[in-house]
Amino acid sequence: MKTVLTIAGSDSCGGAGVQADLKTFSALGTYGMSVITAVTAQNTMGVFNVRELDVDIIQDQINCLFDDITIDAVKVGMVSSKEIIGVIAECLKKNNAFNIVVDPVMVSKSGYHLLRQEAGGELVKMLFPLAELVTPNLFEAEIITGDKIETMAQMEKAAVKIHELGGMKVIIKGGHLTGAAIDVVFNGTDFSYLQGRRIETKNTHGTGCTFSSAIAALLARGFSVPEAARLAKEYINGAIERSLELGHGVGPVNHFYRLYEKAGEGGKYAQ
Numbered sequence: 001m002k003t004v005l006t007i008a009g010s011d012s013c014g015g016a017g018v019q020a021d022l023k024t025f026s027a028l029g030t031y032g033m034s035v036i037t038a039v040t041a042q043n044t045m046g047v048f049n050v051r052e053l054d055v056d057i058i059q060d061q062i063n064c065l066f067d068d069i070t071i072d073a074v075k076v077g078m079v080s081s082k083e084i085i086g087v088i089a090e091c092l093k094k095n096n097a098f099n100i101v102v103d104p105v106m107v108s109k110s111g112y113h114l115l116r117q118e119a120g121g122e123l124v125k126m127l128f129p130l131a132e133l134v135t136p137n138l139f140e141a142e143i144i145t146g147d148k149i150e151t152m153a154q155m156e157k158a159a160v161k162i163h164e165l166g167g168m169k170v171i172i173k174g175g176h177l178t179g180a181a182i183d184v185v186f187n188g189t190d191f192s193y194l195q196g197r198r199i200e201t202k203n204t205h206g207t208g209c210t211f212s213s214a215i216a217a218l219l220a221r222g223f224s225v226p227e228a229a230r231l232a233k234e235y236i237n238g239a240i241e242r243s244l245e246l247g248h249g250v251g252p253v254n255h256f257y258r259l260y261e262k263a264g265e266g267g268k269y270a271q
Contacts, residue, residue: 002220003031003069006213007062007088008077008105009038009050015252016206021075023255024213028235030220033069035061037084044205044247052080055087062088066095072220073099075213076131082122089126099219102131102168103212104140120144128166133225135212136162137173150177152184159186169225171215173208185229192226194233203243203251210253211236 004025011017018034025032037058041049065071074097079085092100104123124144128134138149141158144165149158152174159170163186171194174182181196214235218228239253246252254260 001029001031002072002217002222003033004073004075004213004217004220005033005035005062005065005071006075006077006216007035007037007058007079008075008209009040009080010036011206012039012041013043013205013247013252015044015246016209017078020206020209020252020255021077021213024210024235025217027255027259028214028217028221030072030217033065033071035065037079037088044249044251046249050080052084055083058084059087059091062091063095066091066097071095071097073101073216075216076100076102076127077209077212078105079123079127085122085126089130092130097130098132099216100131100133101212101216101219102127102134103208104134104136104144105208106140106143124165128162128168131166131168132219133169133171133215133229134162134166135171135173135208135215137175137208138177141172152177152182155184156186156191159184159191163188171229173211175204175207183229183233185226187225194229196233196237197241199237199240201240201243203245203253204240205250205252207236207240207253210239210255 006018006021009017011019022032038050038052142149145158145161155172159172162170170186172184181198183194185192211232214232215228218231242254242257244251244254
């Protein structure tokens with residue numbers, strides 16, 4: 001079985017972060033491992049507190065896994081400080097990590113800043129050049145480029161600018177635009193587009209984490225970036241369509257909907 005490592009923050013609600021990543025890895029037929037960078041207190045209503053882990057324990061988590069296990073892909077999510085970013089980059093280089101997907105998590109849906117402002121430049125400088133692919137949403141792409149993004153043409157322009165920061169492939173997620181949910185993919189030369197249904201639901205907690213983790217799992221299984229992105233888009237569309245009505249706020253997507261439906265239990269577990 002192929003293996004995937006997530007380096008990200010813990011979500012006590014279970015819908016995003018490390019918990020979403022591990023669910024996604026399992027749902028897509030890979031073995032998931034985790035390095036926790038921070039612990040968050042959050043639920044469907046929002047993020048209420050964050051505690052970063054010390055860099056030495058983050059370093060030890062990464063190195064001990066690479067010392068023992070072959071890791072076929074890495075997803076990097078919430079990395080909140082310059083120090084944490086630096087040690088992750090150092091460890092990934094030291095261990096010759098590959099198939100790295102960086103999801104530049106910056107602000108939660110509820111508006112909580114998960115990446116310190118002074119660390120944004122370090123994220124771009126240290127982690128982007130190591131990545132096979134980065135997956136910012138529109139808001140994150142605006143922060144990275146300094147440009148307003150309201151059209152497909154502006155998404156394409158932003159994708160080129162982000163590619164030039166590290167030479168990696170770029171997917172800018174278009175879920176926050178009106179109309180069809182179309183993501184722009186730039187491989188350094190050509191554009192392609194991931195078409196998605198506009199699903200009317202408030203329960204979208206964990207969509208970004210889940211999408212990037214799905215791509216990492218599929219890269220680990222040997223799919224190319226374009227094919228992994230296409231299949232990940234299909235998977236996240238289904239997870240959103242069958243999202244869960246939990247709590248009083250933004251509920252989570254349903255990571256295991258395919259397994260439940262395959263077992264003939266979709267009606268019982270998917271709602």
